Amino acid sequence: xxxxxxxxxxxxxxxxxxxxxxxxxxxxxxxxxxxxxxxxxxxxxxxxxxxxxxxxxxxxxxxxxxxxxxxxxxxxxxxxxxxxxxxxxxxxxxxxxxxxxxxxxxxxxxxxxxxxxxxxxxxxxxxxxxxxxxxxxxxxxxxxxxxxxxxxxxxxxxxxxxxxxxxxxxxxxxxxx
Amino acid sequence: xxxxxxxxxxxxxxxxxxxxxxxxxxxxxxxxxxxxxxxxxxxxxxxxxxxxxxxxxxxxxxxxxxxxxxxxxxxxxxxxxxxxxxxxxxxxxxxxxx
Numbered sequence: 001x002x003x004x005x006x007x008x009x010x011x012x013x014x015x016x017x018x019x020x021x022x023x024x025x026x027x028x029x030x031x032x033x034x035x036x037x038x039x040x041x042x043x044x045x046x047x048x049x050x051x052x053x054x055x056x057x058x059x060x061x062x063x064x065x066x067x068x069x070x071x072x073x074x075x076x077x078x079x080x081x082x083x084x085x086x087x088x089x090x091x092x093x094x095x096x097x098x099x100x101x102x103x104x105x106x107x108x109x110x111x112x113x114x115x116x117x118x119x120x121x122x123x124x125x126x127x128x129x130x131x132x133x134x135x136x137x138x139x140x141x142x143x144x145x146x147x148x149x150x151x152x153x154x155x156x157x158x159x160x161x162x163x164x165x166x167x168x169x170x171x172x173x174x175x176x177x
Numbered sequence: 178x179x180x181x182x183x184x185x186x187x188x189x190x191x192x193x194x195x196x197x198x199x200x201x202x203x204x205x206x207x208x209x210x211x212x213x214x215x216x217x218x219x220x221x222x223x224x225x226x227x228x229x230x231x232x233x234x235x236x237x238x239x240x241x242x243x244x245x246x247x248x249x250x251x252x253x254x255x256x257x258x259x260x261x262x263x264x265x266x267x268x269x270x271x272x273x274x275x
Contacts, residue, residue, distance in 0.1 A: 002179070006183075010182065013186060013190065014189055014193070017189075017193040017194070017213055020197070021196060021197035021201070026203060026205050029206050030209060036213065036216070037216065040216055043183065043220060046179060047179060047224055049234050052223060052234050052237050052238070055238070055241065056219075059241050059245060060212075060216070064248045067248055067252060068209060068248070068252070071205065071252045072205060075205075075265065077203070077205065077265065083202040083203040084201065085199070085200060085202060089200065092199060093196045093197075096196060096199055097195055097196030097199075100188075100191070100192040100195055101188055101189055101191075104191070105185065105188060108184055108185070108188070112181070130226065130230060142231045143231055143234050146231060147235050147238070151235050154239060158239060158242045158243075161242065161243065161246050162242060162245070162246055164246075165245075165249045168250050168253070169249040172250070172253035172257050173256045
């Protein structure tokens with residue numbers, strides 16, 4: 001049942017990604033990318049990451065993609081000449097993409113053959129640890145606890161990064177300060 | 178047990194993103210393909226977090242924050258380039274060509 005849902009969402013995500021890459025109009029590309037992100041949020045739900053799924057929809061599909069659409073419409077990039085590369089470029093892109101996917105698949109198979117999927121030394125936690133943490137602390141508390149203890153300094157650095165990004169974006173996009 | 182399928186899907190999404198970066202010339206679409214690659218990696222983190230505990234989910238938050246910062250700055254750069262060149266096609270950006 002869960003596996004069926006997962007494969008359905010996987011098909012939607014991959015189809016959305018392929019359409020995003022191949023559509024000529026940037027607006028269509030952006031909207032297909034939103035479809036992919038919603039499918040990914042559904043996959044996160046099935047993988048016991050409810051909070052990340054909501055954040056994926058709010059931040060990625062909501063904020064970042066709206067920013068993209070906003071810039072596309074600001075620059076008036078509707079219908080134009082195709083921006084695809086020539087046949088050599090398309091062949092290279094296809095070859096590199098398929099080659100990379102095959103390589104990642106072969107690597108995964110090799111690692112799994114070495115005992116990664118089973119409960120060996122590679123997994124310090126027993127199976128179902130995430131579900132137990134979730135039942136004890138809730139879906140948000142499970143993430144918030146380590147985020148504000150173990151990962152506090154990276155968290156603060158992230159806030160500085162966002163501040164720098166805001167200032168940089170304003171300076172770059174403004175005509176005259 | 179969804180670890181295997183999730184890792185497979187994330188590999189496919191990442192490869193599609195790489196192919197898109199090589200295929201397109203529009204800077205904004207290339208940017209969206211980079212976001213696609215980041216999403217593929219996020220799926221890997223989430224799938225492994227189901228096995229290894231919630232640390233992977235926290236890394237995903239950091240990836241999202243960096244992606245948001247990158248999108249803001251990158252789109253500002255694209256806006257500035259468009260103002261200068263009247264185009265976001267990478268072929269037209271040949272100022273440094275010898």
